[in-house]
Amino acid sequence: MSKITEPELMSRLSEVFRTHGYDGASLSKISEATGLRRASLYHRFPGGKTEMAEAVLKWAGEWLATNALAPLAGSGPPEDRLRQMAEKLDEFYEGGRRSCLLDALSFGLEEGGIRDHQKAGMEAWIEAIATMLRESGIPPRTARERAEDAVIRIQGGLVMSRAKGDPLPFQRTLRSLPQDLLRKPE
Amino acid sequence: MSKITEPELMSRLSEVFRTHGYDGASLSKISEATGLRRASLYHRFPGGKTEMAEAVLKWAGEWLATNALAPLAGSGPPEDRLRQMAEKLDEFYEGGRRSCLLDALSFGLEEGGIRDHQKAGMEAWIEAIATMLRESGIPPRTARERAEDAVIRIQGGLVMSRAKGDPLPFQRTLRSLPQDLLRKPE
DNA sequence: TTGACTTGACCGAACGTTCGGTATAGACTC
DNA sequence: GAGTCTATACCGAACGTTCGGTCAAGTCAA
16 A cells, blocks of 8 residues: 555655755655655655656646646636636645746756756746637737746746745736736737 | 955856755865865855855845946936846846846755845845836836836746746846836836 | 565765865064 | 964865665565
8 A cells, every 4th residue: 555645745746846946855855745765765766866856847747737727728708717827826836835846946957858848848838828819819929928928927926936935926926917918919 | 375266256156056056056066166175165165055155145146236236226218227237137147048046046945044135135126126117207006016027027037048948038038128117007 | 475565774975064284475583 | 584473275084964776675455
């Protein structure tokens, strides 16, 4: 029997990587957070710490795709769909108290699978928003730029909230997104 | 005689902390980057790694205050002043190829002097922009929000550029800032 | 009884830090 | 000017600790 279920394990894992970054997420901290000893972790992730980080990145990416990005392709007024995304993001980042894995894991590791994962994740995110904006009648070029800008502001909001120790900046950013994205092209 | 001048030392130090984060910036890497052996680093920074990070944060903050923020309080059209800031930021972050120390050092360290330094740095940054906006006739409340939003977008642009390995998002963000900040209040 | 799972004991390497000591340069006597 | 003293800057070697990772020996449901 497993000491810990896979979803629970991934959740704890992501928490450690989020708050400490890759180098700061030592196996001791991971072990403590998950309740698994070093050796058990290596049973589940034969590839070691690298594989843990990759798995957590994949897991988070899938969660976001299913919960935050999927509604964008749904029906209903575009503004409502964007608000749904914002709601899910608020949940995912715990109102700005957590940081983004893409940010946390972007320090101090050489080129490799993790970095590729990151790049792809960002790209998927932007493209999902851009597609929706285009379908809402916004010119393709503008849609791309605004989508990228949206992700930029989300990321920046998280950085700001973390630095200030105050979730408000992130919240405000999320709240202003739907209208900002759908405003008339100049 | 010193093996390395203080400005050069701080520059190298900041490079290591920026790219690897606090935990990733090992004394070996720092030693290699600065040309000073471990023991010599402790001669210059008796407080160890913590003191190095604090020093680098202070150094960067002063550079930004003098070079990027000071022009905001100068004379000339507000839009020109903002463009001057953008220019200096572009220089400081090497067009988006470097990351922000406030971001890099915000992972994995407990409350302490470093975190306070960060919070103060962010606050000073926002306030400098807000003050200028207010003097340009923008209502105080709007000025604050826009200033915070500006810093958020700068930070987000850096995250995005780093994740994508492409300086363009940051460049585009910088370029759009002056007009965005000075647009008519709605 | 097999196979998935966990574990304590252990490894070499790297970590941040400290210590004793050397080289150099300027200041002060004699 | 020679000799001594002090301060600054640097370094090699080692400290104890923690790192990421391994292994043989269990545990336990199917």
